[in-house]
Amino acid sequence: MAGLPRRIIKETQRLQADPVPGISAVPDESNARHFHVEVAGPVKSPYEGGTFHLELFLPEEYPMSAPKVRFMTRIYHPNIDKLGRICLDILKDKWSPALQIRTVLLSIQALLSAPNPDDPLDTTVAEAWKRDELGAIAQARQFTKEYAMGNKPPQ
Amino acid sequence: MAGSGQTECVIPRNFKLLRELELGEKGVGDGTLSWGLANDSDITLSDWIGTIIGPPRTAFEGRIYTLKMHCGEKYPDQPPTVQFQTRINLSCVQKDTGVVDPKKVNCLRQWSRNASLADVLAGIRDLMVSKENYKVSQPAEGTTYF
Numbered sequence: 084m085a086g087l088p089r090r091i092i093k094e095t096q097r098l099q100a101d102p103v104p105g106i107s108a109v110p111d112e113s114n115a116r117h118f119h120v121e122v123a124g125p126v127k128s129p130y131e132g133g134t135f136h137l138e139l140f141l142p143e144e145y146p147m148s149a150p151k152v153r154f155m156t157r158i159y160h161p162n163i164d165k166l167g168r169i170c171l172d173i174l175k176d177k178w179s180p181a182l183q184i185r186t187v188l189l190s191i192q193a194l195l196s197a198p199n200p201d202d203p204l205d206t207t208v209a210e211a212w213k214r215d216e217l218g219a220i221a222q223a224r225q226f227t228k229e230y231a232m233g234n235k236p237p238q
Numbered sequence: 239m240a241g242s243g244q245t246e247c248v249i250p251r252n253f254k255l256l257r258e259l260e261l262g263e264k265g266v267g268d269g270t271l272s273w274g275l276a277n278d279s280d281i282t283l284s285d286w287i288g289t290i291i292g293p294p295r296t297a298f299e300g301r302i303y304t305l306k307m308h309c310g311e312k313y314p315d316q317p318p319t320v321q322f323q324t325r326i327n328l329s330c331v332q333k334d335t336g337v338v339d340p341k342k343v344n345c346l347r348q349w350s351r352n353a354s355l356a357d358v359l360a361g362i363r364d365l366m367v368s369k370e371n372y373k374v375s376q377p378a379e380g381t382t383y384f
Contacts, residue, residue, distance in 0.1 A: 138250065
C-alpha cells in the first residue's frame with residue numbers, strides 16, 4: 084500500500100479490527116480510498132430492519148477535506164435526496180481533520196435516528212415530514228421494506 | 239490497471255458523475271453545451287441528456303440538438319455511449335439511428351478516465367465546425383430519431 088497516507092491505513096485497520104456496531108466499511112479491492120459501507124437501520128427508527136448500502140470516498144486532500152459519502156439504497160429521509168446525497172454539516176463546512184471515517188459513519192447512523200426536516204435536502208420529503216410526521220414515518224418504513232430489505236449490495 | 243489504483247487517487251464512478259452533475263447544474267462556459275440526468279431520481283446515475291446549440295456560421299447554427307448519453311457500470315474507465323435524438327447530418331452520426339460512432343470522435347476514440355460528458359459534447363460540437371461538416375445540408379428542424 085505504498086503511497087497511501089499512513090492516516091488512511093490506520094483508519095482502515097481500525098475499522099476492521101474494531102468496527103462500529105451496526106456499520107461495516109470495507110475498502111474496494113482496487114481502490115483503497117473507496118469504501119463499500121453497510122449501515123443497519125437503527126432500532127426504533129423507521130429504517131429498522133433495513134440494510135443500507137453506501138459508498139465513501141477519501142479525496143486526495145483527505146483529511147484536509149471531508150470524505151464524500153452517498154447512499155446507494157433508496158431511502159425516504161428529509162436530509163437525503165433521491166440520488167443518495169446526504170445533507171450533514173460535518174461533510175461540508177463543519178468538517179475538521181480531527182474527525183474520521185468512523186465519526187462520519189456514526190453521524191450518518193445518528194441522522195437516521197433523528198431526521199432533521201428543518202435543514203432539508205429533499206424539500207418534498209421535508210415538507211411531508213413537517214405536515215404529517217406519522218404519515219412520513221409510515222412512508223419511510225414502506226421505502227425501507229421495499230428497497231432496504233433483502234437487497235443485495237450494488238456493484 | 240497499473241498499481242491497481244493503490245498509489246494514485248482514483249475517483250470512483252459515482253462520485254465523478256455527481257461532480258459532473260453539479261457542474262452541469264451550475265452551467266459552464268457560454269451555455270451552448272448542457273447536460274443533466276435524464277431522470278432526477280436515477281440513483282445509478284446512468285442515463286443522461288445533453289444538449290448542443292449549433293455553432294454560428296455553420297449549417298447547425300441556432301438549432302438545439304438533444305443527445306442521450308449512457309454511462310455504464312465501467313464508466314469512466316470506459317466512455318459513455320451517445321445517440322442523437324434530434325435528427326442531424328454529421329460525419330460521426332449514423333444516419334438512420336442517430337448513434338454516434340465512437341471511432342469518429344477524438345474524445346471517445348482516445349478516451350481517458352479524466353474526460354467528462356462535457357468533453358464528449360464539446361468534441362461533437364467541434365465536428366460541427368469542421369470542414370467536412372459545416373456546410374452539409376440538414377434535415378428539417380425539430381425532427382427526431384425517436
